[in-house]
């Protein structure tokens with residue numbers, strides 16, 4: 536009997552009162568369970584306390600989540616962040632090596648928003664720290680005072696490149712996506728392919744060229760109300776299929792050992 540694929544979901548660190556806490560937004564777990572048909576488990580950000588290889592031993596896929604925090608710029612030789620920028624060094628110390636290890640091992644990866652930026656930085660790319668101050672791109676940030684449905688509602692069109700993963704999934708050449716980020720890709724990491732662009736030319740989706748497994752990352756949030764959006768659902772279903780294939784392979788390897 537094929538078992539349900541285990542999908543690791545990366546966590547953010549924060550303080551709740553006096554307690555150091557690991558958090559994921561529930562929508563990622565729900566999308567992993569409902570749209571990708573997997574068993575979501577939280578991957579805490581404990582930095583060097585956990586080895587990436589040990590994590591890869593127990594998961595069939597990984598979702599690198601979004602977060603209000605920004606990757607510390609020293610990871611991409613960027614200038615120091617503006618004062619007051621929210622960072623999460625433990626998350627960086629966990630997700631950047633984990634991203635590299637997962638891609639190298641062919642473990643299915645879906646990066647979302649911060650997770651998209653993590654894929655680029657982990658593989659040697661750089662970020663714009665404030666996309667809206669470049670003078671080139673539109674403001675990709677949400678209206679923080681608006682209701683959640685509005686914040687995560689359609690904001691701009693997405694232009695899918697022919698011949699890539701998104702195209703092969705059967706997604707249309709143009710569709711609407713949400714937008715909840717202040718940072719964005721500046722220099723694309725070697726080995727990544729641009730999958731889609733915003734109308735202003737900002738990179739919105741990337742994949743690993745000649746990757747050993749499913750390795751896709753998107754700057755928008757397909758996990759939000761995923762069951763109500765056929766395009767978002769297509770992405771989670773494709774990721775879920777890749778996780779199931781790895782699960783079957785892992786089960787076979789375990790049985791033959």
Ligand SMILES: N[C@@H](CCC(=O)NCCCC(=O)O)C(=O)O
Pocket residue numbers: 560600601602603604605647648649650715716717718719756
């Ligand atoms: N901080 C980065 C990444 C933005 C991001 O991931 N936003 C998600 C917010 C919370 C969520 O929905 O998970 C940036 O500003 O670019």
